[in-house]
Amino acid sequence: MADLHENYLDWLRDAHAMEEQAETMLKGMAKRLEHYPVLEARIKQHINETIEQQRLVESVIKRYDSSSSTFKDVAGKVAAMGQAMGGMFASDEVVKGAISGYVFENLEIASYTSLIATAKAVGDTEGQRIFEQILEQEKAMATWLLENLPDVTQQFLARSKAPHTDAKR
Template sequence: MTDAREHLLDWLRDAHAMEQQAEQMLKAQAARIEHYPELKARIEQHIEETLGQQALLEGCITRLGSSPSRLKDAMGKVAAMGQAIGGMVASDEIVKGSMAGYVFEHMEIASYRTLIAAAEALGDQETRAACERILVEEEAMARWLQDHLPDVTRQFLERADTPGATAKK
């Protein structure tokens, strides 16, 4: 196997682990949201997209004669658990979670752009197509977060100023 193909496989395994991490983070965040129904609904939609992305990546990895990295997948899940626990203690959890989600989406976007370029360089049109499909979903989620972060922030501040209201989640 060529070094370039090994890099592609390694990056696909990284992306699979990243999607495992995203799934755990999104599920933890959605479970804790109580007062931001639009954000919760979009996160739940993205959980479904993330599960489909995992399947697409697994298909690419398997087609290339390998399997996802159990170690990388486990590390991604552990990192997500740490992020969820850290968010629970923040008084502005909903705002920080939204900001973190926006940043994470851009990391995913960079990863898929890299995978698309690598697949293209290797002539792997199936991997390229799968990653292009995933990229569209990640860009849509990043745009949604970008467009809605001001509203989430305003809603948080309004709830924070309301006596007896819980604003953080």
Template sequence: MATKHENLVSWLRDAHAMEQQAERMLTAQKERLHNYPKLRTRIEKHIEETLGQRETLERALTRLGSEPSTLKDMSGKLMAFGQAMGGMVMSDEVVKGAMSGYVFETLEIASYTVLIAAAKAVGDTQTQQDCEAILQQEIAMADWLREHLPELSQAFLDRSDTPGLEAKR
């Protein structure tokens, strides 16, 4: 059975892979967004946050005598690639991408909530504080997506109803 410390390290490695996946998905989505500047701008901001989160997780793993899992990171990258390819064929890619992004943000929120509890359980206040800061960024992104889904959906519907306008992205 794994110790509290071992579980914390394993979950930090999972979170690192999750952030690798997030960066790939967000970057692929951003590169294809042409007609939705608000969403593109918010995604660009979250990519920067995601890169910082990944660095924070790497520092935490180093402090705990570990490093990111190459296997988990590669799995995350492959999943992100599959999601990006799948999104490209949907006629409502922008809406489905925003919905998927919201779902992914809630997964990240759950992950950092667990990491905060684990860090607290082992007395690692630095990791706890780092994960609390990351959690706030994930909550902010999820809130932004939830608040903008109606507007984004309406913009997509308006564009799809207008001949000659691309709505997909």
């Protein structure tokens, strides 16, 4: 039976893998958004936040003299690459990508909410502070995606009606 600290470390590794997956997914999406500059700019901003989040989660893992799970990191990247590659063939890739991004942000929100509670339980005030900071960034990105989804959808619909226009990206 896993104790509190083992669960905490396992969930920290999960968070690191999740951020690796997010980076891969976001970079894949950003490459294909040339006709959606506002979405592209926000995705690129969040890529930078995600890279910093990885570093912050890694710093908590290192304080507990443990390392991130290479298997989980690789598995997350492979899953994200598969998702990005699958979207390349969808005619409505930009809309589905924005929806998937919103769903993924909510997964991250739930994960960091749980990590905050666990950090409190183990007395890791520095980890709690880090996860609260990350949680705010994830909430901001989810809110932005939700608020901008109608515009992205409308842009896609307008582009898809125009002759000789690539609406997909």
